[in-house]
Amino acid sequence: MKKISIDLRDEGETRALGARLAPLLSAGDAICLSGDLGAGKSTLARGLIAARAGAREAPSPTFTFVETYDAGDVTLWHFDFYRLEKPDDVWELGYEEALEEGAALIEWPERIGALAPAHALQLRLEIEDNRRIAAIKANESWAARLDAAGIV
Secondary structure, X not given: OEEEEEEEOOHHHHHHHHHHHHHHOOOOOEEEEEEOOOOOHHHHHHHHHHHHHOOOOOOOOOOOXXXXXXXXXXXXXXXXXXXXXXXXXXXXXXXXXXXXXXEEEEEOHHHHHHHOOOOOEEEEEEEEOOEEEEEEEEOHHHHHHHHHOOOO
16 A cells, blocks of 8 residues: 655645546546545545546535536546435445446545445545645555656
8 A cells, every 4th residue: 555645735736636636537446535624625526527527617516415527438426425324325326336337536435434445546635734735545556557647
């Protein structure tokens, strides 16, 4: 497991990290975004969605639980499980299809426990002294892609 820590000075750098991750996603991939409220999970997701799917606006799926985007070769699924009542509710949201055929961005993966994909890139955003830190945990496959993209 590769661990990376990236300082993000502002919202622009948070969005830019999302944009740098965008071309690395393929069908079957998932990125789990963790962190406290206001840590920048949705900001990072919006940067990724804009870069990959060209969406100028990407509403947070806090109330809808999921938004989908046509990203050319793959459907991008953006999940927000903050308000999810029980983990098994994910199956009603197209979660299985997203993990098998699409690429998934998952905010609040801890709300679904063992149903979170084990192969996902783990990205935790933390707030420290008016800046954010992206703590990334990557399996072998993700580590190779991050290295190739210069995200070290």
